[in-house]
C-alpha cells in the first residue's frame with residue numbers, strides 16, 4: 484500500500500493495547516527521520532530530550548533496540564542510553580545491552596576494499612564540495628542532499644565504476660544518500676530477526692518496528708504477519724510493507740509515551 488493510504492498508528496492505538504494484553508512488546512527503532520527530524524547535516528540530527536526520556540523509561544519495561552544506518556560509535560553517542568541494543572550500519576555492527584559486540588566475519592574482511600573505494604571516490608569527486616562523505620567502520624555513505632542535480636550523473640558514474648572494480652561491495656540507495664557496503668545477504672530485516680533470537684525475544688512477544696526509510700522495508704517485510712510495523716511519512720509518498728503510519732518524529736514520541744504509560748500501568752508480572 485501507499486504510505487498515504489495507511490491508517491494512523493495513534494488512531495489505531497487500541498489495537499496495540501489489545502495485542503499487548505497477551506503479548507510483551509519488543510521495540511525496534513530507526514534513528515534518523517524516525518526519532519529525530521532529517522537534518523541538513525548528519526551530525527545535526529540530535530535526539531530530542533523528551534524522546535530520550537521516554538526511551539529510557541521504555542528500556543526498563545521491554546527490550547529496546549536502535550537499528551540504524553549510522554555507525555555504532557556515532558549511534559551510541561547520539562542516543563546516549565544504557566540498557567538498549569545498538570545495531571549500527573544496518574545491523575552489521577551490534578552492541579548488546581550487556582556490552583557484547585557482534586559482527587558478521589565477512590564484513591570485517593572487506594574493510595580494506597571500503598578503504599580503497601573511499602580513497603578513489605574522494606579523489607574523483609574532490610571538486611563537488613556539496614557532497615558529504617560519512618565513513619563508517621564497514622561502509623561509506625555519500626550524502627548528496629545539497630548537490631546540484633546536474634552533478635548527480637557524475638556521482639552515479641563514479642559510484643558505478645567503483646562497484647565494477649569491487650564486486651564484493653554493493654550500493655544501497657537511501658534518502659539522498661548512496662551507501663557502499665559489503666555485498667553480503669544482510670539488512671535491517673535479518674538483523675532484527677537475529678536480535679530477536681539472541682536477546683531471547685520469543686514467539687509470544689510482539690515486535691514493533693518504527694522506521695522511515697526504504698532500508699527499513701526489509702524489516703517490515705520480515706515482520707509481516709508477526710509484528711507491528713509503523714512507517715513515517717517522508718518527502719515523497721511510496722509503496723510500503725508497513726501497515727500503520729505516523730507523520731513525524733513528534734508523533735513517534737507521543738506514540739512511545741502512550742506505549743510507556745500502558746506498560747507502566749500494568750501490574751508487575
Ligand SMILES: [Mg+2]
Nearest residue numbers: 513515516696
Ligand atoms: Mg531513517
